[in-house]
Amino acid sequence: MKNIIVCTKIVPKSENIIFDPTTKRLDRSKAENQINETDKNAIETALRLREENGGKVILLSMGPPFFESYLKLGMAMGADDAILLSDRNFGGADTFPTALVLSTAIRKIGDYDLILAGEESSDAGLGQLPGQIAELLDLPQILFASSVNVEEDKVRAKRTIKGGHETVEARMPAVISVEMHANQPRFPDFKRKKTVDTEHHLTVWGSNDLELAEATTGLKGSFTFVRGLVDINPPQRKRIYIRGDSKEVSSKLVELMREK
Numbered sequence: 117m118k119n120i121i122v123c124t125k126i127v128p129k130s131e132n133i134i135f136d137p138t139t140k141r142l143d144r145s146k147a148e149n150q151i152n153e154t155d156k157n158a159i160e161t162a163l164r165l166r167e168e169n170g171g172k173v174i175l176l177s178m179g180p181p182f183f184e185s186y187l188k189l190g191m192a193m194g195a196d197d198a199i200l201l202s203d204r205n206f207g208g209a210d211t212f213p214t215a216l217v218l219s220t221a222i223r224k225i226g227d228y229d230l231i232l233a234g235e236e237s238s239d240a241g242l243g244q245l246p247g248q249i250a251e252l253l254d255l256p257q258i259l260f261a262s263s264v265n266v267e268e269d270k271v272r273a274k275r276t277i278k279g280g281h282e283t284v285e286a287r288m289p290a291v292i293s294v295e296m297h298a299n300q301p302r303f304p305d306f307k308r309k310k311t312v313d314t315e316h317h318l319t320v321w322g323s324n325d326l327e328l329a330e331a332t333t334g335l336k337g338s339f340t341f342v343r344g345l346v347d348i349n350p351p352q353r354k355r356i357y358i359r360g361d362s363k364e365v366s367s368k369l370v371e372l373m374r375e376k
């Protein structure tokens with residue numbers, strides 16, 4: 117098996133997501149971040165496929181420099197290498213320039229059999245990236261896979277459908293998006309984390325390395341623009357405490373329920 121490339125997005129924890137109403141962008145500066153949950157499922161799938169078939173697992177991410185520490189966590193899970201695509205020109209991208217940057221980098225890495233991704237990100241959550249990458253690289257795609265297996269030059273994936281599942285086969289190389297909860301991602305290995313922290317030198321590619329013109333990436337290369345944002349504060353739950361022994365509490369509870 118050749119390279120297995122896993123598209124790995126670093127996202128703010130859902131309780132930390134803040135939209136800047138002026139720029140209409142995600143404000144990541146105050147957020148605690150993590151590897152996107154379904155991308156961990158994709159990494160786990162890649163590691164298992166490597167254990168069964170050999171090859172190399174490479175994490176690929178587009179984002180700002182601070183993503184490095186999270187990619188190192190992914191490497192501590194067992195990935196062999198990580199590449200960060202980072203450039204000021206890449207900022208403010210909608211899905212198309214994101215897919216363009218990722219697919220150009222995938223071409224540059226080369227020698228791949230599988231490109232894995234999560235089914236969707238937990239911040240923007242469009243679920244379009246894997247399909248767009250497949251289109252840009254002219255590769256077959258299987259989306260929302262619950263399990264993935266490889267046999268010679270073919271990949272077989274199960275997809276959950278209403279009332280059961282279907283098995284879909286494609287020739288490799290192929291793009292597969294992995295369903296949320298498809299597996300139990302392993303924890304980063306603490307010893308490996310130490311080695312990665314001290315010995316791994318992250319490869320960072322910008323627009324020059326990928327030979328991408330400024331007009332095709334980031335905000336300039338985007339076809340869609342966020343024009344409005346509405347912040348909805350969820351209503352606070354009303355809490356009523358009932359005190360007393362169990363008889364008093366239950367009769368008070370019944371009384372309150374009758375009132376409502």
Ligand SMILES: Cc1cc2nc3c(=O)[nH]c(=O)nc-3n(C[C@H](O)[C@H](O)[C@H](O)COP(=O)(O)OP(=O)(O)OC[C@H]3O[C@@H](n4cnc5c(N)ncnc54)[C@H](O)[C@@H]3O)c2cc1C
Nearest residue numbers: 178208209210211233234236237240241242243244245340
């Ligand atoms: C008009 C517009 C403007 C935007 N501006 C900003 C902005 O300024 N700042 C900002 O943070 N976001 C911005 N976004 C969101 C950003 O475009 C998306 O995060 C990005 O396009 C990926 O889409 P998604 O997160 O919905 O990916 P999905 O399609 O839901 O992701 C599916 C999978 O693709 C892979 N993937 C997705 N993104 C990446 C990545 N960057 N690197 C590696 N793998 C990845 C992961 O495996 C992920 O699980 C903007 C979106 C739009 C539409």
